[in-house]
Amino acid sequence: MNFPCPGYEPIYDYGVIGDCHTAALVSVHGSIDWYCPRRFDAPSAFAAILDRERGGRFLIQPVEGDWASSQRYLPSTNVLETSFTGVHGRARVLDFMPVPSADTLIRTVEGEDGAVDLRCVFDPRFEYGGAPANLTSRPDGLVAEGPGGPLRLWTSVPLAFDGTEARLTIRAGERVVLVLTSAEPPADPDALFESTIDYWTAWSRRCTYQGPYRSAVVRSALALKLLTYEPSGAPVAAPTTSLPERLGGDRNWDYRFTWLRDGSLTAMALQRCGYAEEADAYLTWLTEVLDRAIASERIAIMYAIDGSPVPAERVIERLGGYCDSRPVRVGNGARKQLQLDTFGDVIQAIRTINGTRPLGPKLVNAVRTLANDIAAGWKLPDQGVWEMRVSSRHFTYSKAQLLAALANVLALPELAADQNATTWRTEQRALHDWLDREAYDRTVASFVQSPGQTFMDGSHLRLPALGVFPPGDPRLKSTINATIARLADRDFIHRYISPDGVGGAEGAFVMLSFWYVDSLIWDERVTEARQLFERLLRYSNPLGLYAEEIDPLTYQGLGNFPQAYSHLALINSAYQLLDAPTQRP
Numbered sequence: 001m002n003f004p005c006p007g008y009e010p011i012y013d014y015g016v017i018g019d020c021h022t023a024a025l026v027s028v029h030g031s032i033d034w035y036c037p038r039r040f041d042a043p044s045a046f047a048a049i050l051d052r053e054r055g056g057r058f059l060i061q062p063v064e065g066d067w068a069s070s071q072r073y074l075p076s077t078n079v080l081e082t083s084f085t086g087v088h089g090r091a092r093v094l095d096f097m098p099v100p101s102a103d104t105l106i107r108t109v110e111g112e113d114g115a116v117d118l119r120c121v122f123d124p125r126f127e128y129g130g131a132p133a134n135l136t137s138r139p140d141g142l143v144a145e146g147p148g149g150p151l152r153l154w155t156s157v158p159l160a161f162d163g164t165e166a167r168l169t170i171r172a173g174e175r176v177v178l179v180l181t182s183a184e185p186p187a188d189p190d191a192l193f194e195s196t197i198d199y200w201t202a203w204s205r206r207c208t209y210q211g212p213y214r215s216a217v218v219r220s221a222l223a224l225k226l227l228t229y230e231p232s233g234a235p236v237a238a239p240t241t242s243l244p245e246r247l248g249g250d251r252n253w254d255y256r257f258t259w260l261r262d263g264s265l266t267a268m269a270l271q272r273c274g275y276a277e278e279a280d281a282y283l284t285w286l287t288e289v290l291d292r293a294i295a296s297e298r299i300a301i302m303y304a305i306d307g308s309p310v311p312a313e314r315v316i317e318r319l320g321g322y323c324d325s326r327p328v329r330v331g332n333g334a335r336k337q338l339q340l341d342t343f344g345d346v347i348q349a350i351r352t353i354n355g356t357r358p359l360g361p362k363l364v365n366a367v368r369t370l371a372n373d374i375a376a377g378w379k380l381p382d383q384g385v386w387e388m389r390v391s392s393r394h395f396t397y398s399k400a401q402l403l404a405a406l407a408n409v410l411a412l413p414e415l416a417a418d419q420n421a422t423t424w425r426t427e428q429r430a431l432h433d434w435l436d437r438e439a440y441d442r443t444v445a446s447f448v449q450s451p452g453q454t455f456m457d458g459s460h461l462r463l464p465a466l467g468v469f470p471p472g473d474p475r476l477k478s479t480i481n482a483t484i485a486r487l488a489d490r491d492f493i494h495r496y497i498s499p500d501g502v503g504g505a506e507g508a509f510v511m512l513s514f515w516y517v518d519s520l521i522w523d524e525r526v527t528e529a530r531q532l533f534e535r536l537l538r539y540s541n542p543l544g545l546y547a548e549e550i551d552p553l554t555y556q557g558l559g560n561f562p563q564a565y566s567h568l569a570l571i572n573s574a575y576q577l578l579d580a581p582t583q584r585p
Contacts, residue, residue, distance in 0.1 A: 005323035012541035019097035020230035023239035056125030077200035089114025154185035208274030220567035233281025238560035244325035264349035269568035344401030389501035446482035507549030514569035
């Protein structure tokens, strides 16, 4: 099927590289179309993915028209190889960012067969396309000056740039190294390549999953590690902004921040894979964020990666958007929403990551404060897990998460005998009564999105995993069946079909397909779950990466990419299948 947006690449035609400070998207045709220097949430230097004319790019590709390309990661790494094959020869580009971070992006061009004529376009546009760089030629490359600079492009051989473009011919056995950095170029780029390969392969070996889906689990863990801001330990939801949930639509959001919910789920998934250091780093970040938030009496649902407030949402009018999907947004207007379900995943993460260690004073105070807030505020309506931009509602999933949160609080030795524990238990019973009385609709045989209507919600596929209902509760089974009947499109699940204040359609939510796998396992339909999981593995891009959503008709990725939610859900489902009996009806 031809892609309907001339000048743009399908989202699933990109790979991602990074250094655990920031990331870049590299297309299968050799163009870096998204890159924010120094940190994930900085203004972009290359943003052609959001505007092919004004965004800026760093491209290396053959000049001749008759050539093919493909991508792969070097085994067990985040080093990306893009191969070009034409009638006159074959070449490859190795893209990586050194780790530990050196504030550097390196592209190595290698000739493999014959001779390939390449064009190199270096066209930074700082401040989300608002400030074209002032390029100065040097014997060893270019210097780009501007409000987001300087950026220096160093080349191992002289390239004659005519404005932003140069040509080079690469022959079998030849190599050309191009280094993009805001600092001095490294003395030995080859040594950085070897140390980066060693870093990622050693990190991958530490993954404790040993099962039939190891390659997919390791790739997902590598993606989650790549999305984690190493100085703080906080993972972003995705490294991009405004990739649309529907082509031409306006469901375009900035995901370069840390939602407490997403971050908690990411850290628990990494811990499950054996990465205790990453999980502990997140817990340290979370502890400090909660400590400051409690002191200021304002706990937000999301924070910048350094723990500061998320910027106010604004529109970059000059960018036309991916496939003309406007607006392009930076910052996030949901930063001030109340999303009560967040409490459930945060407290679960604290209990899971901390394990059997005693809670420190800050965490005891944080959990106590959260529990008091739940007890006092669970009757409030909220915007829910899907951040609906409508008036608040009483969401079933939010209330179930609060019930799970109180159960986890009362299971912690430091809090079980707290002076407030009696109140928590009283409100726990009241919450349970509310769910029994208000949230289940017998006319549709399902828990509904919120009382007083009969909308289904994809988040309810996770209700069995929360452990707040009795094992084998028939209401959960009927809810799963009703949810799938209303929201499934073959192997894909939509979040909901109800008013949300945004308008327009969207794709199916990738994470929910994996939650469906988990719910099938809970329902003892393990063979069916395994078959679904194996089909889902085929719906990633060729590199094993997933976006936030997927178009059920074209299988193309939609939304920000790669998405932490999708990859952490894959990891959890793989472990669930590993722990399940091999055969059940």
